[in-house]
Amino acid sequence: xxxxxxxxxxxxxxxxxxxxxxxxxxxxxxxxxxxxxxxxxxxxxxxxxxxxxxxxxxxxxxxxxxxxxxxxxxxxxxxxxxxxxxxxxxxxxxxxxxxxxxxxxxxxxxxxxxxxxxxxxxxxxxxxxxxxxxxxxxx
Amino acid sequence: xxxxxxxxxxxxxxxxxxxxxxxxxxxxxxxxxxxxxxxxxxxxxxxxxxxxxxxxxxxxxxxxxxxxxxxxxxxxxxxxxxxxxxxxxxxxxxxxxxxxxxxxxxxxxxxxxxxxxxx
Numbered sequence: 001x002x003x004x005x006x007x008x009x010x011x012x013x014x015x016x017x018x019x020x021x022x023x024x025x026x027x028x029x030x031x032x033x034x035x036x037x038x039x040x041x042x043x044x045x046x047x048x049x050x051x052x053x054x055x056x057x058x059x060x061x062x063x064x065x066x067x068x069x070x071x072x073x074x075x076x077x078x079x080x081x082x083x084x085x086x087x088x089x090x091x092x093x094x095x096x097x098x099x100x101x102x103x104x105x106x107x108x109x110x111x112x113x114x115x116x117x118x119x120x121x122x123x124x125x126x127x128x129x130x131x132x133x134x135x136x137x138x139x
Numbered sequence: 140x141x142x143x144x145x146x147x148x149x150x151x152x153x154x155x156x157x158x159x160x161x162x163x164x165x166x167x168x169x170x171x172x173x174x175x176x177x178x179x180x181x182x183x184x185x186x187x188x189x190x191x192x193x194x195x196x197x198x199x200x201x202x203x204x205x206x207x208x209x210x211x212x213x214x215x216x217x218x219x220x221x222x223x224x225x226x227x228x229x230x231x232x233x234x235x236x237x238x239x240x241x242x243x244x245x246x247x248x249x250x251x252x253x254x255x256x257x258x
Contacts, residue, residue: 012228012229013229013231014229014231014233015233015236016233017225017226017228017229017233017234017237018233018236018237018240020225021221021222021225021237021240021241022240024221025244028214032210032214036206036207036210040206116247
């Protein structure tokens with residue numbers, strides 16, 4: 001099937017579309033939140049706001065790779081999802097262990113509780129989906 | 140006025156979510172009727188955006204700040220149309236799930252808008 005291989009494999013068919021939607025929402029949420037907070041009250045909680053901005057950038061990159069499709073993008077997305085999951089777990093634990101470092105919440109505070117735990121569920125489902133996408137291509 | 144509209148839009152968004160969730164459950168893509176439903180919800184959000192801006196122009200102040208208020212109004216307006224276009228690109232049950240998720244997200248935004256405006 002050489003004709004099929006010319007186009008990058010679509011990553012956003014089926015459940016992938018739902019993932020793109022949630023990632024898109026998180027991009028808007030994290031980026032606009034950090035942009036507003038950094039521009040108006042950065043001094044109050046610099047660490048928390050910077051982490052939100054980083055989260056926004058990571059979400060943006062994953063959304064882009066999902067929409068772009070193809071094997072390279074799939075691998076890149078997989079790495080970023082792992083980084084995202086690590087970020088959620090580290091920052092989540094950090095906010096619980098040392099609340100004083102975070103005068104204000106970040107997107108990843110308490111494992112994303114303020115966002116209905118979507119930040120911790122999203123990378124798990126995305127990694128599951130991306131691994132399945134590779135199996136589907138038949139390797 | 141604005142709070143009543145926030146409530147109506149939030150409830151309409153949840154109804155839309157349930158409706159599209161039902162379509163997804165029955166393994167159906169979004170159909171013309173669903174898009175009419177999305178148009179109604181989007182129209183409510185648009186009216187809310189206009190009324191919100193009029194209220195601001197008349198000198199009323201949202202409790203948690205004007206910038207956040209306008210940002211949430213814009214987000215609420217863009218939410219369902221964005222999900223609708225994605226369901227056009229995905230003509231399976233997953234398109235319906237996406238719109239259902241869009242409805243839930245809009246309902247959450249409406250709750251936040253209610254808080255930001257200050258009940």
